[in-house]
Amino acid sequence: xxxxxxxxxxxxxxxxxxxxxxxxxxxxxxxxxxxxxxxxxxxxxxxxxxxxxxxxxxxxxxxxxxxxxxxxxxxxxxxxxxxxxxxxxxxxxxxxxxxxxxxxxxxxxxxxxxxxxxxxxxxxxxxxxxxxxxxxxxxxxxxxxxxxxxxxxxxxxxxxxxxxxxxxxxxxxxxxxxxxxxxxxxxxxxxxxxxxxxxxxxxxxxxxxxxxxxxxxxxxxxxxxxxxxxxxxxxxxxxxxxxxxxxxxxxxxxxxxxxxx
Amino acid sequence: xxxxxxxxxxxxxxxxxxxxxxxxxxxxxxxxxxxxxxxxxxxxxxxxxxxxxxxxxxxxxxxxxxxxxxxxxxxxxxxxxxxxxxxxxxxxxxxxxxxxxxxxxxxxxxxxxxxxxxxxxxxxxxxxxxxxxxxxxxxxxxxxxxxxxxxxxxxxxxxxxxxxxxxxxxxxxxxxxxxxxxxxxxxxxxxxxxxxxxxxxxxxxxxxxxxxxxxxxxxxxxxxxxxxxxxxxxxxxxxxxxxxxxxxxxxxxxxxxxxxx
DNA sequence: GAAGTTAGTGTCATTATGACACTAATGCAA
DNA sequence: TTGCATTAGTGTCATAATGACACTAACTTC
Numbered sequence: 001x002x003x004x005x006x007x008x009x010x011x012x013x014x015x016x017x018x019x020x021x022x023x024x025x026x027x028x029x030x031x032x033x034x035x036x037x038x039x040x041x042x043x044x045x046x047x048x049x050x051x052x053x054x055x056x057x058x059x060x061x062x063x064x065x066x067x068x069x070x071x072x073x074x075x076x077x078x079x080x081x082x083x084x085x086x087x088x089x090x091x092x093x094x095x096x097x098x099x100x101x102x103x104x105x106x107x108x109x110x111x112x113x114x115x116x117x118x119x120x121x122x123x124x125x126x127x128x129x130x131x132x133x134x135x136x137x138x139x140x141x142x143x144x145x146x147x148x149x150x151x152x153x154x155x156x157x158x159x160x161x162x163x164x165x166x167x168x169x170x171x172x173x174x175x176x177x178x179x180x181x182x183x184x185x186x187x188x189x190x191x192x193x194x195x196x197x198x199x200x201x202x203x204x205x206x207x208x209x210x211x212x213x214x215x216x217x218x219x220x221x222x223x224x225x226x227x228x229x230x231x232x233x234x235x236x237x238x239x240x241x242x243x244x245x246x247x248x249x250x251x252x253x254x255x256x257x258x259x260x261x
Numbered sequence: 262x263x264x265x266x267x268x269x270x271x272x273x274x275x276x277x278x279x280x281x282x283x284x285x286x287x288x289x290x291x292x293x294x295x296x297x298x299x300x301x302x303x304x305x306x307x308x309x310x311x312x313x314x315x316x317x318x319x320x321x322x323x324x325x326x327x328x329x330x331x332x333x334x335x336x337x338x339x340x341x342x343x344x345x346x347x348x349x350x351x352x353x354x355x356x357x358x359x360x361x362x363x364x365x366x367x368x369x370x371x372x373x374x375x376x377x378x379x380x381x382x383x384x385x386x387x388x389x390x391x392x393x394x395x396x397x398x399x400x401x402x403x404x405x406x407x408x409x410x411x412x413x414x415x416x417x418x419x420x421x422x423x424x425x426x427x428x429x430x431x432x433x434x435x436x437x438x439x440x441x442x443x444x445x446x447x448x449x450x451x452x453x454x455x456x457x458x459x460x461x462x463x464x465x466x467x468x469x470x471x472x473x474x475x476x477x478x479x480x481x482x483x484x485x486x487x488x489x490x491x492x493x494x495x496x497x498x499x500x501x502x503x504x505x506x507x508x509x510x511x512x513x514x515x516x517x518x519x520x521x522x
Numbered sequence: 523g524a525a526g527t528t529a530g531t532g533t534c535a536t537t538a539t540g541a542c543a544c545t546a547a548t549g550c551a552a
Numbered sequence: 553t554t555g556c557a558t559t560a561g562t563g564t565c566a567t568a569a570t571g572a573c574a575c576t577a578a579c580t581t582c
Contacts, residue, residue: 237578
């Protein structure tokens, strides 16, 4: 067995007690940059390690084993912070993945052997997802992540373990959520245009929506506040800016069904 | 540590490999008997054990540790069958529960010490739920279950571990499901009346529905087949019997949102 | 100043919703 | 045998939500 990587980072503090070798958490963090939906992925390796060629680098969701004295939500937050420096994010659990063959690629096994004291343990992982504003959270790799970057969801390559499957499941959960309750507060910057919001919905739902009907429906909810301001520096007619009326927004979350489409 | 219970039952066959001491599954099986929604609970103890007084008996959801070479779905099905003899049931995963303090009652700890080779291991459990026809599945206790019976959901007493919490989460998932897609095929006998179906919905949603509007909406889906038959032996006007048109029913599942209410 | 680009706006026909009250058919008890 | 209790079964109407649809406005760049 190879030497284990240097693991001096917050999550590894002795404060956290004993690692549980059989349960991990993985985080699917979605962001939106007005162009398309993105997801936060890390690369295996130490942050400053330049030794491996690009081809050998493997992308994965930020995730790790849990500690025996934290609950799953806490684990997810700790792990996310440890690997990407993101914190104060609301994470929502969406599924557990426990296929015994979720770790079978030789590359993954080798990596586990270098990382874990019990690399052959069968691991069940619990998936968490979240929506964040790209501009608000600047990921910074740490711990075993060589990098932590946003990738377009539509162009995610093959990931480590069963992480493609986990990502797909998170996306499908996000779709259902978008149909059923207003979304966007977490993903968009404070000021945005209705065009931005519509693009976001279209990207999540994978369908195009009628502009006028979309506006009618979204405005009828009373969750948007029209600002006096307009877009600046765009090569076309500038759009009015809006922000979410968070009080109304919170009221609607959880209540409403069949929100859009 | 006390002796472990006799565990000679299918799930314990050496075929299943090594028990994973850190991950379990719990099953929330719902049934409906025209009166109210029920849930399948087991009592701790061997099936023939009469030694303990009623007061000391503890009810719990059927659940147990997973084996390292089965996936979570398989575990849930195996465990359910091992404890209640129910099989060929579609189980749907709904959440993972991993609070470190989910096992803290002294009674639960004592039981674990009598059952498990590693009774102090921290266990994360994955919840599954299902809807079944009460008349079709007759639970028969086995393995460590002294009994396996249906209990009205509205009158479930304090359960072992965090099983009340798990049940509540399953119920809330069921509610969301009922709002969003047709339900009932799994819960009702082949022939049923519209009154039965409405009662089922009302029980799940915890709300009363307008009879005429309910009928209009349910009929407009085209998932019901009107039979020539009528109810017999009821002390009131007999209702027409219906059955599900399973082809149409399957088509709607997953598609439709905002199904009822 | 022309071209390119996105913003912004209203109508109408169709469909879905929610509120609402009476008669019909059966078993049972008096 | 009568009548009582109980559930089945049915239609309308006013209102709200939906989906389809096309043009003008405002800005930048070339």
